[in-house]
Amino acid sequence: MAVLIFLAAFIAASIPLSWLFRAGLARALPRHMAVVARDMPLTAAFGLWVIALYILVAFFAPLLAPFPERAVVGTQFQPWDSAHWLGTDRLGRDMLSRLIYGARNTVGIAFATTALAFIVGSLLGIWAALRGGWLDQVLSRFVDALMAIPSLIFSLLLLTIFGTTVMTLIFVIAAVDATRVYRIARSVAQGVVVMDYIEAARLRGEGNWYLIRREILPNALAPLVAEFGLRFCFVFLTISSLSFLGLGIQPPTADWGSMVRDNATLITFGDVTPLLPAGAIALLTVAVNFVVDWQLYRASGLKEQG
Template sequence: MQLFGRKMPLRAQIGLAIVIVNLLAAIFVPVIAPYPEAEVVGRAWAGSSAEHWFGLDNLGRDILSRLLYGARLSIGLSLLITTLSFSMGVFGGFAAAVLGKAADMVLSRIVDLLLSMPALIFAMVVLSVLGTDLIVLIVTISVLDATRIFRVARALAMDIEALDYVEVARLRGEGLWWIVRREILPNAVPPLVAEFGLRFCFTFLFISALSFLGLGIQPPNADWGSMVKDYSALIMLGVPAVFYPAGAIAALTIGINMLVDWLLSINTVRR
């Protein structure tokens, strides 16, 4: 199997397959989920059966259905937040690299201020004060993640800006926007794509952690982090429900990392 004109090793193919399966589950969940996510269909903690493959949860809802709906919300929200944070981080990082020392100093100090605070504690404080609305959650995590991406984008842009072909473009009279669009951005895409995958994983796990603490996605909406929280108390009684959302989180994270490792190896070879 080939992707980006290169043959994919088995490990990368497994990672891609895991990602595709999760994306298909998230997209087609209304079709494939046997029950609505919040519908009570039986007694609490009923075991596995032909009608309920993974059993029922603490309120009598179908665990498989909630797992599938949780994929849509967890993956969709993580993808949205990662896209927003990348937009802010890459724009800010490139601006700091090409606009001169004054802009670099101002932007870098703002980022340093945000980075000086532990991300989880900062998010918990903001969400505790402003509430756990989805908009607040999205903006908070996007801003926190953008600071990490700013550092990567700034370093990439500064490295590329110092290369000979960029200097030749300047001497040729090309404008700043042209240089960023035609010289810096195309050469920064491969490492940024790999970084996007890594940041998606971190965002995905961060949302799950907040949901586990009760500050993320709120019921009755299903997401994997809050499902782990709801089901964890029953693990000592031999109820395996907690392993389903926890396993889904682990599988998607491992799959993305397998794919990202291959993308990083391609970029290393190209360099």
């Protein structure tokens, strides 16, 4: 019952908060950007302020958390009280503190992984579309072979072989996800490289790097930015899933996926504590998708009819 009341209160508060956030952006941003902010739908405003909230929590986690990330400060599965607002976990660590630190670890690692996947995948995809020929065929067939393997199973296999350190986790998931980025980057770039201005730049003697940096990438940026948001959601959920299975972020580092696994026993006793990290994962995923939908709408060139 308490969870339903909290959800109802959160949804009711989200509407005025989103409106205030949109109005604040319209006032704070320069004039040409303020127009975009004023036309922003409330769903996108909701997504932006939730993302901003997560970023602030991640940056200021040591200041916001009442206890250190790994400190044992109470008894096992201590109930909610004034000292531990969300109780303690199976080792007696403060759940609120670990939830706050989990924003830094889970979101930060997911962002770094997505950025690496995009750098590798988009550059290779654009390069393959620009060069064509045997290079395009070799890279595309290799990517097709990797994409034929289910990503979660492939990640589990690679992590079992190479270990489960943070750096290994980032490189493995980035390598798996770069194949998806490669496909969309190549597809978008293929529609750009046939344009007249690309041929004109080639006749001027411009090199491939110039064409990628000054001609192709700016014209392919809108769908790639939208794909970055979607890909971040998939990477974020993959890392949480791997942590839940025990092959993601390793203890004692706070991570939302492993927090759900470690405290799942409480659900049988009617305690909603394990649902809190799961809710944090779901909320960020929904927020990012709202912003991505807005960006895709803007990139499509559609206008409101009214």
